[in-house]
Amino acid sequence: MEIIDLRQAIVRRVQDNSAEELSEVIEDSVGADERALPGLGVLFEMIWQQSSEPEQSQMVNSLYKHLHHAENANPSQ
Structure with missing residues (x-):
């Protein structure tokens, strides 16, 4: 029986x-x-x-902006 981790299964x-x-x-x-x-x-x-460093930076900036705008702070929206 092969055992795989969650990452591999996904x-x-x-x-x-x-x-x-x-x-x-x-x-x-x-x-x-x-x-x-x-x-x-x-x-x-x-x-x-x-992703390249600039792409990673862009993703982080996008997430930061999302998290720091009160109207978007609720992750269930």
Whole structure:
């Protein structure tokens, strides 16, 4: 019996998806049941690792702005 970790399980579940299917996975997971959050985290980790420093900085700045605007501070919105 092969033992795989959560990251591997998530990657295997989506690795053969088309770009459109990946988009649907993300759209369906955002704001949905909290059980989807680890999967989104793994996908974000993959994006982060393949991003340049300027792209990472842009993502951090976007998140910072989102977190520091009172009307957007609630993550369940």
